[in-house]
Amino acid sequence: MRKTPLLVFVVLAAVASACSSGGDGNPTPATGSTPATVAQPSSTPKPDCAAGYLAQFTLRQKLAQLLTVGVTGRADAMDVVRSEQVGGIFIGGWTDPSLLGAGQIEQVKQAAKAPLMVTIDEEGGRVSRVRYLIGPAPSARTTAQSSTPEQFYEATLTRGRALKDIGITVNFAPDVDVSAQPDDSVIGDRSFSDDPAVVTRYADAYIRAMREVGVGTVMKHFPGHGSGSGDSHRGAVRTPPLERLRTVDLVPYRDLVGSGAGVMVGHLDVPGLTTPDVPASISPEAMRLLREGTGYGAAPFNGPIFTDDLSGMAAITDRLSIEAAVEAALVAGADNALWISTDAVSAVLDHLEAAVTAGRLPVAQVDASVLRMAAFKGALPRC
Template identity: 60%
Template sequence: MSTTVGTMRIRHAFALVLCAGLAAGCSSGNGTDTTATSQPSTSESAASSTSTTSQAAAPGPFGSAVCGPGFLKSLTERQKLAQLLTVGVTGTADALDVVKSEGIGGIFIGSWTDESMLANGEAAQVAEASAVPLMVTIDEEGGRVSRVDQLFGPDPSAREVARTMTTDQAYEMALERGRKLRSVGITVNFAPDVDVSSQPDDSVIGDRSFSDDPEVVTRYADAYARGMRDAGILPVIKHFPGHGSASGDSHTGAVTTPPLDQLQNTDLVPFRNLVDTEVGVMLGHLSVPGLTTDGLPASLSPQAVDLLRKGTGYDAPPFEGVIFTDDLSGMKAITDRFDIADAVEQALKSGVTSALWLTTDDVPRVLDHLEDAVAKGRLPQSQVDESVLTVARAKGAVSC
């Protein structure tokens, strides 16, 4: 497809996924109505916030999408910065607190999250409390990376899927799983893993990879992503620019891939083929010779973001969707070298649009740090605004 058409499809589909999942901020009238239950209006949500300095709800109605300048004008600096954060929560109370007090852009449902939040439909309750549509994210690949196997039963790993299923069957499996995720309030899934790997099943990527053949990975990942999209879930492909042939495990330390030119015909192939198919992208904590510099992994690297955004460095279409980091707080590739506030600042400076980490404890401190970074010019205001609008378009809060 053309670059223009691809860009429009990405923006339109991402917004539809989140709006359909949340309803809040996407209805035709004022307030944040859903089709099933009435919700407090945006003004009521704003009034319930704890203080004027950390108030979550932006002033004015978000029931109808607005144009970008109006949206930006309605947010304080802190509220803008909060929209660029996705944080893990322990349960409903934790999620409600960070949404109401800081207006966070997204929450992450992890293995430590109280399952009752999903089982009892409380994720939707949290989304309803947000004045701006909220991303409710999860890491549900199947196999050993599953957060809902106790709730819905297990799905096979990616490698097992490619060994035993056709792509049509993989699509149907993802569609069924996606519908179940949507039924409990999930809107974004950090899957499929599009790493190209021949590693043993139990290695860091291993059976999370569909295959060591990039074309097989592309076909099955495309089928899986289509199933998720058709269920109302935004799929996020990972770990750009490719973890499959890297040495090391970013959970336990630094990771280095082969040089960028060696990734062109293997690891980058699935990204090249899928970035214009209505997905988000997650950056890996990967040092890539010929790409990353200054000791920064891809997740914090302006060069890696530039490669993904422009596409010209690996013969791909431009990408204008949401870019997530991998976890910044629980993986030693980052924590051995960066404080969480510094890591988030560097990620946002690099052009990442959503910095991800695992707990809400540091959210106020991180936002204080980011406000200081903007005030002192370390984090350009124009870049913050551009990233906020990228996320807002994805959520359906901005239509022009």
């Protein structure tokens, strides 16, 4: 019998609940205003559950499953999915709106060997990519000032259904940054509050509602952008020391780590955590902090870790090429690398294949990330 690496067994245990529930990826949400929780697995699924899923991919296609790339429209999306089998596409402000109409996105999904993530960052307020299709929504800060968490939950149910109806499967929201910055600053009104307890309550309502309608969520920007100095789109961002983040910025992650949401790691320099010129998005120490949880009083995190955009933000592009940045992120422990175009997909995959061959990126680690992404997408078979 073919041996299964230990790391894959560990991931199998973490995703057992997805298998035992038939792989729908959407456990029953919690009720009330307390943080949602995911049912713990009662047993470890058989390795065959994972082996059959992994066997459908070549090494290159496994690596492609760990990429999410921005697309300009139907032709661009269809080409990158058919040719490279990327795991996800990203809908940005530059994407042709017709991709989300007349069944076009379904045609793209059908070109994928495994369920395709169709992602967006639809936070409301000024970060809203499809307001022209589903209408506007207030910013997070305005929401927390004008409605209760349960009112927000109900409003998010409606918005989540609208996103699902146009083909979105994963929303890179909520923003769980804790911030008192002015509304128009880089985080500003994207934050619910400068009180981590308030952020947690509203983020929990958002995650529960989106889960109920079948849209995945991703909390951001770990380990906390809310008090950072600068804008990672324009250059390096330095946060307060890790010691302070533990008591403020990391509180929502600590309380919501079992909610079923993924986590996006920011391009953040964190004193006491990251090393010079290695922001959190490519930092093994930052990934370990999130994955293990012990460094900030949280349970272990077994869900998918996403990077922030690796190609359009100076905090990373001033330091690394896209090929090197994607490798660094995956080697550090991210499960999915995000960037905003399809231009470099083939070059990135060539580079990643070379990294695997050279032993810099272990195959077992690749397989583990593929399985985490599969569980998040509800793609694992019944076992």
